[in-house]
Amino acid sequence: MQERLNTSMPGFSPLHGKLNPHVSVDCVIFGFDFEELKVLLIERGLPDDQSTSDQQRTLMLPGDLIYDNENLDQSAMRVLKALTSLENIYLEQFAAFGDPSRVTKEEDLAWLRSMRSDPDARVVTVGYYSLVRLDKFKPAPAYYARSAEWYPVSQVPELAFDHNEILTAALSRLKNKARVEPIGFELLPQKFTLGHLQKLYEDILGASLDKRNFRRKIMSRGILLELEEKQQGVPHKPAKLYQFNSAEYEKLKGNSFDFLL
Amino acid sequence: MQERLNTSMPGFSPLHGKLNPHVSVDCVIFGFDFEELKVLLIERGLPDDQSTSDQQRTLMLPGDLIYDNENLDQSAMRVLKALTSLENIYLEQFAAFGDPSRVTKEEDLAWLRSMRSDPDARVVTVGYYSLVRLDKFKPAPAYYARSAEWYPVSQVPELAFDHNEILTAALSRLKNKARVEPIGFELLPQKFTLGHLQKLYEDILGASLDKRNFRRKIMSRGILLELEEKQQGVPHKPAKLYQFNSAEYEKLKGNSFDFLL
C-alpha cells in the first residue's frame, strides 16, 4: 500500500473523532452564470501538485467519508468546505447510492489505496445537492483536491466512481423541484432580468418556454420586485432588473405545486 | 455481551457474505383497508417467544444491516422478506438517516447488544417505502420479529430508535407523491369503488375532497375502467366497481404533475 496523502485540513481535525469507513457523502453543487447550468467538480490530487499530466487527472464530485460523531448534513457541509472552501450553503439530501460495484475502476481503487486506511471497505454514499450563486462562491481547492472548478452540466466528462450517476440523479431532483416550487433565489445574483430567469428555467427543465406566458406566470406569484434600474452595456435593448422578494419567496416554497410549465 | 439470537433465516445465509455493521435499511410498508392507512410494524423478539410482557414489547419498522455484496434495493427486499415474509414488492428509497444519536434509548442499546456482533457501531440507515394491498400480502413474522402486523398510521405509538421520524418522512414523501401522480393501484384491491379511492386520497393527504370534483378529475385521466358489477351486501346504495387501466396508469406515472387537490 502506498503512503497516504498529507491530510492536514480542517475536516481531519481530531475533533471529529473516528472516520466511518463505510459511509460517505457526495455534494452536487449547481451554479448558473447566465449562460448555462454548471456543477462544481474537483480534481484528485493535492492543490499544488503539478506532477500528473492532464490526461491522468480525474474529475469527481466533492465527497468523503463521514465521521462517527457528526450527522449526515454536517458531514456534507464539512466535506464541501474541506475540498472547495464553500461554506454556509444549504445542502439538501437527495438519495443514497450503495451499489457494491460503484467502486470498480482500477483508477479509483488505486486512488483509494493511496487515500484510505481501509481502501477495500464497501462504501455507501449519501448524495446532497445545492444551488448557489456562481459569483458569490469562489471555490478554492484544498485537502485532496488539486482544483475545484465549475463545469457546464451538459459537458461533464466521465467522473470517478459512480459520480455521473449521482449527478444525473441530482439533476433529475432539481428538475422536479423546479416544476413544483419557485427556484432561482439561490442561483441568481441579487439583480437579474426576466430573460436570465427564463434561461435558468429552460436550462434546468431542458425545454424552451414561451416568453410571454413565462412572464405572466412568474409575475403572478408576486415573488419578484421590479427595480428602477436597467441593464447596462448590453448590445441590445437593456432589460429591467428585478430582485426576489424573499419574504414572499419563502412563503411559496413548499406550498405550491405545479409551479411552472 | 449476551448471546446473539438464533439467526437462522434466509437473510443470514452465508451466500450473502459479510454484514456491514454501519449501514442498515428500514422499510415503511403502507397498506389500506378501506378504513384507514396502515403501516406494517414488527415486534422485537423471536416469533414464538411469549416470555416478555406486552408492556415491554417494542414496535419497530422492519429493518436490518446490509450485506457487503448486495445493493441497497436488494437489502431492503431481503430484510423485508426475512422479517415479514413479504416479497415481490416494489420498494422505493426515500431518504437516509444518520444522526449519531439515533440510537440512544437504553432499551434499543440493550437489544443491539443481544443482536449484533458490533452493537456500538454507528449506523446510518436508508429508508424505503412501499404501498401494498392489505388483502394481498399477509405478513408472517420470522427471524427476530415476534410479530408483524398492520397498525393504523394515525395511532402508531413510540417506536424503537428513530423509527417514528422515519415513518413521518415516508408519509410526507407519500403525500407529495399523491399530489403529483396517480396512486392507488398498489394499495387498492383489483375492484374498488370511487368512494374507496377518495377515502384513500383523503387519508393520505389528510384533507377532505369534494366528491364531484374528485370524480371529475379522476375520471378525466382515463386510468379507471368502469365495470358492470356493483358492490354487494352494503347497507346503502351499492356503488359501481372500477379497476385500474394499468396501461394508462403506467403512462401517467412520472408524467403528470399537480395531479389532485
Added chain:
DNA sequence: GAAGTTAGTGTCATTATGACACTAATGCAA
C-alpha cells in the same frame, strides 16, 4: 444609419377549477 440582438407587451379561445344540493338504492330496525 443599417443590421443585429434582446426586451417588452395583449388577446382570445380553450380548459381547469371550485363551490354547491338534491335524488337513488340498499340494509336494517322498529
Added chain:
DNA sequence: TTGCATTAGTGTCATAATGACACTAACTTC
C-alpha cells in the same frame, strides 16, 4: 312494511389558468 340511516351518483356556473401567437422598442456595433 315502513321509514331511517347511509352512501352513491349526478350538472351547472362563474372564475381562473393555460397556451398559442407577432409585432414594436431600445440598445450596440459596424
